[in-house]
Amino acid sequence: MSRPSPQAVWLAFLLSLIGALVLQLVELPDSLSAARPLWMPLMLAYWALREPQLPALVPAFLLGLMLDVLYAAPLGQHALGLVVVVYLVVRLRSFFIIFPLWQATVALVPAWVLYCFLMYWIDGATQHEAEVWLRWLPAISTTLFWPLLWSVMEMIRQPGGDDD
């Protein structure tokens, strides 16, 4: 019943974001790496839905810059995508939060597709050609990982029961 203290929430927030950053960088076999789920948008969307009082927008921007540096992408590319995704989720939170998990999974698909499109568009605008069709694979894998991430995060945060 009792909610965790704000300090604990912040700690969990930062730790999980670092975890997502690491997951985003872990080496995968070549055949799977195109289908890597978008861990960063996933994690940020989870927090934006679950703890609306956290200011997720600025961390999203900063983490996007870190991702740009780590991926050697144009500085600001991932930052832009993450900010847009977080904005959408926060804006439509009242809409997402009433759904059961599987419906929320479907309802979030446009957000992932939008993120993929932004990455594709900026790559195109900065003359970095890439395979067109494989770019949309992460949207599918991210959708599949959403229920998993939600349940695992809930389990870690409230072992043995749900709050309010």
Add this chain to the structure above:
Amino acid sequence: MIRIAPCGRGLYAFGHFQAAPPDGTPLNSLHDSYHRPLFPRGPGLGLRTLLLMAVALTLIFYDMRGDSLKPARAWTAWSLTPVLWLASVPAQLVDMARGIDTRNSIEQQNAALKQQQFVLSAQLSKMEALAAENRRLRELLASSAQLGDQVLVAEIIAVNQDPYRHQITLNRGSRDGVYRGQALVDAYGIMGQIVDVAPNTCKALLVTDPDHGIPVEINRTGLQTIAVGLGDERGLRLPFLPSNADIKNGDLLVSSSLGGRFPAGYPVGKVYDVKPVAGEHFMEAYAYPAARLNQGRQALLVWNHSVETDADAAAAAETAADQDQPQPGAPAANKPPAPAPIAAPMSKPPTTPTRKPATAAAPTQTPAVAEPASRPDMKPTP
């Protein structure tokens, strides 16, 4: 107080309708930060998002236009080293698990390696004689061309996980004298070039990246052209070849010194397909890269002495200054900066052995010094 004891949201909300407790204790059991403020202050969500998006777009614009953001990038990369290290742990574990071999296979491998080493050392001994002969002939010709390139072994510490960017991170940086545009080779050919230098690490763009182009020469005919990356595992594309160009399957592409980036003569790839472009007056050829880009953990950084960029000279002067500090009395401190780029990386252990005898002749590389030094040698010979 007792009637608003926290025992569920319904009762809790009910508590709100009751009169507030006289002593002014808070009704809510929730912490303050969980309340949505009734009258929010500061810019709203939409405005903040717009602001951040504008900042991101400005950053993208400036990053594409110039190098002004390079230092920020380098320092962020440096501070994110622990994250990279953490991300490489699973791959290292997989490597360790794969490293467990049976004794039998190790013995077989050992025998094969011994045999290979025997053959190679025989070839090397012949090569040393040839190199010495070649050096003597070149000294006679007063040529400044070098035989053995100066190299530095670098470890590949990370691979870019964006499937559309073929980049690797190496454990050498500006402190080792690495400069932007430096060529990177492995035992089989050219791997790519350095695009980003941080103090301790550097990023290299592989030849198969769609952003990469390399001037090449077809070994059989000497035809000069450019090979650009395809962006997938298939390798390289040679666009805009004249339709009567003499090129066929199996031709070896070697690096050309045009453009001044790459040392000449290293293998780049092997042509596997030549086809005319429909409706155009030129042909296209496709080649597999010669370097084994997705195998191995080491790469060689090559110093290309024929053209040293300003950045290299600056970086080398910096390292030379670092090295001078322990022995300030050394006469090297008041030398002109010209030999510094040569002297600084020379002190690194993994240079090729053929360079050792040439140390004394190293300053002859700068043309100004080379002319007077070698002309007297030239005079008696004819």
